[in-house]
Every structure is written in C-alpha cells, then in structure tokens.
Amino acid sequence: MSSNITIQKAIPEDAQGIGEVFYKTWLATYPNKEFGVTTEDVDFIFKDIKKADGSKYASLPDNTVYFTTKENGHVVGVCKLVKRDDINELKSIYVLPEYQGRGIGKMFWAEALKFFDSMNDTIVKVVTYNKDAIEFYKKLGFKDTGKIIYDETFRMQSGVIPPETEMVIPANNPAA
Numbered sequence: 001m002s003s004n005i006t007i008q009k010a011i012p013e014d015a016q017g018i019g020e021v022f023y024k025t026w027l028a029t030y031p032n033k034e035f036g037v038t039t040e041d042v043d044f045i046f047k048d049i050k051k052a053d054g055s056k057y058a059s060l061p062d063n064t065v066y067f068t069t070k071e072n073g074h075v076v077g078v079c080k081l082v083k084r085d086d087i088n089e090l091k092s093i094y095v096l097p098e099y100q101g102r103g104i105g106k107m108f109w110a111e112a113l114k115f116f117d118s119m120n121d122t123i124v125k126v127v128t129y130n131k132d133a134i135e136f137y138k139k140l141g142f143k144d145t146g147k148i149i150y151d152e153t154f155r156m157q158s159g160v161i162p163p164e165t166e167m168v169i170p171a172n173n174p175a176a
C-alpha cells in the first residue's frame with residue numbers, strides 16, 4: 001500500500017469524486033454480454049453525475065456511513081456501510097481500476113469491522129458474474145449463502161436486472 005492513500009468519512013465536497021469512482025468502476029465491472037448489461041446501461045445510470053449533491057454526506061442517519069480513500073486529495077475509492085438492529089450490510093466497496101489490488105479494499109474492511117456490530121451477521125450482495133469481488137469477499141471470510149437476489153432498484157435502462165448472490169459472515173455470538 002502506498003503511504004499517501006488516506007481513509008476518512010465522506011464529506012459533501014467529495015460528491016463529484018465519489019460519483020466518478022462509482023461511474024468508472026461500474027464501467028469496468030458490470031457490462032457483460034451474457035447477462036445483457038451494456039456500457040450504455042451504466043452511462044444512463046450516471047448521466048447526472050456532474051450534478052451530484054453532496055449534502056447527504058453531512059446528514060446521514062447514524063446507522064449509515066460512507067468512507068472514501070484519497071490520494072493527494074482525489075477520491076480513489078468509496079465504501080458504504082449500513083448497520084441495522086439485526087444485521088450489518090456492506091452496501092458497496094468501489095476502488096478505481098488502477099488502484100485495485102493495492103490493499104484499499106482491506107482498508108475499508110478494517111473500518112467496517114470497527115463500525116459493525118459483531119453480534120450480528122454481516123452480509124454483502126455481489127453480482128453473480130463479478131468473480132473478482134466474490135474472491136475478495138471470500139478472502140475477508142464471507143461465505144456464499146446460495147441466495148440469489150433480483151433487486152428491482154438495480155434494473156437497467158435495457159430492462160435487465162443483474163442477479164446478485166448473497167454472502168455472509170455469521171455473527172460472533174456465542175448465544176446464537
């Protein structure tokens with residue numbers, strides 16, 4: 001890990017950089033002929049990226065946090081975590097392609113472990129054909145539950161919903 005990568009909670013001024021990380025990383029990750037996801041689908045989702053409103057980062061509910069990693073002030077990775085009463089959810093980790101494989105994902109995971117309640121299960125949903133991310137999550141200790149999810153909010157402009165697989169790290173709960 002190069003030492004000039006920092007990690008911090010997202011602030012409103014990060015909105016543009018976060019949007020660009022999501023957009024570039026989605027373009028590099030999700031278009032897939034077999035599953036019918038196109039680059040146009042991704043372009044459509046991020047068409048208003050320039051108008052990103054960062055105010056939400058200043059008023060997130062207590063159970064939600066966004067972290068960013070930055071190099072020289074530029075956002076190069078983003079992670080969203082949600083902690084509910086009964087479950088921890090790793091909503092997303094996106095690292096710019098040219099920064100992947102340098103330990104940034106693990107930096108986010110270290111923050112997630114501090115934020116989450118270890119007495120609850122931790123889940124992540126991963127697109128089934130995103131094999132690299134599945135391997136990454138396995139490395140962190142997640143196991144595939146076998147559950148496949150079609151999330152309507154993830155429906156593309158073309159009509160396709162990429163299938164997601166659910167992975168879990170069980171609660172560290174001796175009473176369970």
Ligand SMILES: CC(C)(COP(=O)(O)OP(=O)(O)OC[C@H]1O[C@@H](n2cnc3c(N)ncnc32)[C@H](O)[C@@H]1OP(=O)(O)O)[C@@H](O)C(=O)NCCC(=O)NCCS
Binds near residue numbers: 095096105127
């Ligand atoms: C998946 C992703 C978040 C991982 O972050 P990263 O910064 O590249 O991962 P790290 O460098 O921290 O790697 C952590 C560990 O996972 C392993 N790993 C990462 N990708 C892997 C892969 N494709 N296959 C096997 N192991 C992998 C690393 O070798 C490392 O292992 P180590 O602890 O033995 O050194 C990142 O590559 C990414 O943003 N990918 C595209 C977007 C995406 O798919 N996000 C997930 C959506 S749910």
